[in-house]
Amino acid sequence: MHIGIIGAGPRGLILLADLLQAASQTGKLSISLFDPNPIGGKVWSPTQPLDYIMNSPAQLVTLFNDNQPGANFYEWTQSKVARDFVTQENYQHDFLALMEQLQPNDYAPRALFGVYCQWFYRQQLNRLVPQQQVTYLPTTVTAAQPTSTGFILVTPKQQINVNKLVISSGNVANQLTKTEQALQDYATAHQLTYLGPNHPNEVDLTNIKPKTNVIIRGMGLSFFDYLSQLTTARGGRFTRSGDHGLTYHPSGQEPHIIAGSRRGVPYYPKPINQAQVGEQRPAIFLNPAHIQQGSVAGKLPFKTFINLVQAEIENVYYRIILQNNHPQSDVAEFSAGFAAAADRTAFLNNYHWHPGERLDWKTILNPVAGTKITNIADYQQTLQTWLAKLVADARQGSNHAPITGALATLIDLRTTIQRLVTDQAFTDRDYVEKFLPSFNSFAGFLTAGPPVARYDELMALMRAGIVTILGPQLQVVGVKHQFLARSKFYPDEPFLAQAIIEARLPSANLKRTTNSLLVSLRKQGIITAYQFHPENNETVTSGAVKTDLSTYHPINQQGKPNDQLYVWGVPLSGIEWMTTTLPHPAVHDHNFSVADLITEQLLANPAASS
Incomplete structure (x- = not known):
């Protein structure tokens, strides 16, 4: 064979x-x-x-x-x-x-x-x-x-x-979206640079000139890759001076980096790992018993799922808080009571927490919401304070960091959540309208960020004036032969630039892919895109290859599996999780x-x- x-x-x-x-x-x-x-x-x-x-x-x-x-x-x-x-x-x-x-x-x-x-x-x-x-x-x-x-x-x-x-x-390349193509066309017409979604190590950055503005859209992992290539790879260096953190020494070859995203903050950093190989926290809430108990007609409501996930994170968070700040408390007793509580909020109210110790999900998911900021300079100071708080937290290690250590619980739950997705444990409506746009987004934001050392470097680059981060809801348009970037919330302080970098990888999208093999199989009807049906008469076409996840045979245009072909990994993003x-x-x-x-x-x- x-x-x-x-x-x-x-x-x-x-x-x-x-x-x-x-x-x-x-x-x-x-x-x-x-x-x-x-x-x-x-x-x-x-x-x-x-x-x-x-x-x-x-x-x-x-x-x-x-x-x-x-x-x-x-x-x-x-x-x-x-x-x-x-x-x-x-x-x-x-x-x-x-x-x-x-x-x-x-x-x-x-x-x-x-x-x-x-x-x-x-x-x-x-x-x-x-x-x-x-x-x-x-x-x-x-x-x-x-x-x-x-x-x-x-x-x-x-x-x-x-x-x-x-x-x-x-991850393979796609045709540009309408928005991306419009920016590419504008760049071509006005001799500007537009770099679409791609693997950073495959992107030519030679058109990004020293001391010019460059807009980087997105602040996940690719953002930090581009930071390194536009700074230390161009001759800049970091030095550490005692308790004063890192200092960046420019080479003079760096551009001025204007960074932004929908949230206006980078992904959370990873705590220093303290887990051993094969060590995982046991699931107290998102376990088979609670999943079965919470399911309705064989499906797990998204609201129940989120409640169980948040309970897992809260349990770890408060255990660490008690361990760090309340040594007289019985952590095991707390955890048992928290797990058994019908009303977790009421249970937590029975404890005497210090100011600022209660976990605020609104702040975790949107760290700058409600913050009064009058200008971009103020926003840099707000971000520096938030970044420094997370650096201090993450450096305590995954077993002792209340915020980043508790958020790392999501990584321990990875296999369970992957199984829920492959078993189609959610209704199509919950999955399409809530899991994919909401949970996928916040799970990446909370756990798929960089090592904490990258946060130290970002703070140093901001202090050196190399990086400026715009507020939430980044907007990018072409104006007067240049690109203009601004925050929707602070539109009076725009930045003009000659280049844009989309700091993200191409998403799995069978309809828009330019991968010649996938295109060939799609045109022959050998593979098709998976479709969800949130409502009786509604169809939502995903970017994933339609596949029988009990065999990993793709389903052809006639609705039959091809037993000579298997598809797994990234092409299934959307019907599998964390591919x-x-x-x-x-x-x-x-x-x-x-x-x-x-x-x-x-x-x-x-x-x-x-």
Whole structure:
């Protein structure tokens, strides 16, 4: 049997490892990996700048399935095997020095994880038995044509027959939206620069000139990537001076960065991790018993879901507050009472909290709401105060940081929430109108931010006058041959710029994708977009590939699954949750569960496909 895997990133690699382990005794197997980027994929290229860092601690990511012996990323960096591999490959970066300095909870350069991916791939080649063959083809599959025995895969130079095909691609480019296209057209007409959604390490920033204004729209992870490329990558440097924090020393090559977003604040930082590998807080509220109890006609109302999620976070928050500030209190007794309370607010009122200790969800979700601000300068001071508060909080560590440590509970709930989504536990109406626009948004804002060190750097850049953050509801338009940016709430202080950067990755969108393979499959009716039905006569088309999540076979135009094709990961964003995360070790990670399921089906009857 010949299996084709589209994408040689982490998902493609863990599926490859699963297949080789499961097929070691089952007969002849040939696997072809297709990716125009090096092994590891474009996000993890070993040649990218070291300023691009991961968003998970080194010890909490792995490529080895729970049922496979092998080192997690951090363990690997500390091994002789890793040192020998890096020395042998002769990479351009000094990875040996990085590995020597790396600590278990550090956020390593993405390039170093890319080296781990390439070593992992080499390990899979070394384990091949005589009847197995693995081929990596550094090319793009532009089309897939169905045959009676599988697919003919079309690449720029050849055509390859496979019996089964697995699409495990990452974020791919889309056609611009109407708003984005209008800005692009304006830029073209007036010799300006518009950089649409993309992976930061693939964006050419040479048109962003020193000392000119550049608008960055979005303040999530990509925002911090662009900050590093426009500052330290241009020769600037940070120094730390005792209790005064970081100081940024400009090189003179930096632009003036005008940043903004809908909320007007960056994503929350991650606390310093204090959890061990495989350690997760037990779910007290969002557990099977409460989910079943709260469900109505087999569906979990969104209001009930949010209530359970907030209860989990509140429980951790108040436990940490008691532990830090009220050592005489019995934390276990509090937690038991909180879990049993019919009215959590009334229960909390029985405790004597210090001023400012009560958790205010409105402030958590909208930190600057209600703040009286008269001008942009005032807003910078307001933000500096908020940023400093979160830095102090996050530096206490995940077990002792009341705010960021409690918000990290959402990460512990990841597998449970992923299961709720794949099991379609919500009504279509709740899912489309509330989960996707509301929960997705606040979950990312609260937990998908940068390591706390990036917050320190942002504050230093603001003090140095390199970065100015606009207030909520950023507006961007073309005016008098330039781009104009302003906050809807402070429109009298606009900024003009010659360039805009959209600081976000392309979203999964089957209708707008420019990925030639997905377009080919869509045009042939082999894959279709998933549709929700919030009301009886209403249809909402998502960007996700319609897929049977019990098998990961896509559903074709005739409404039938294609048992020769599998789709997983990013193309399913919208019908699966958190599709871009790396696998975590020893926590029953969803990535491994899906890889196991696909592997089992691929090898169930290999003779029939040969």
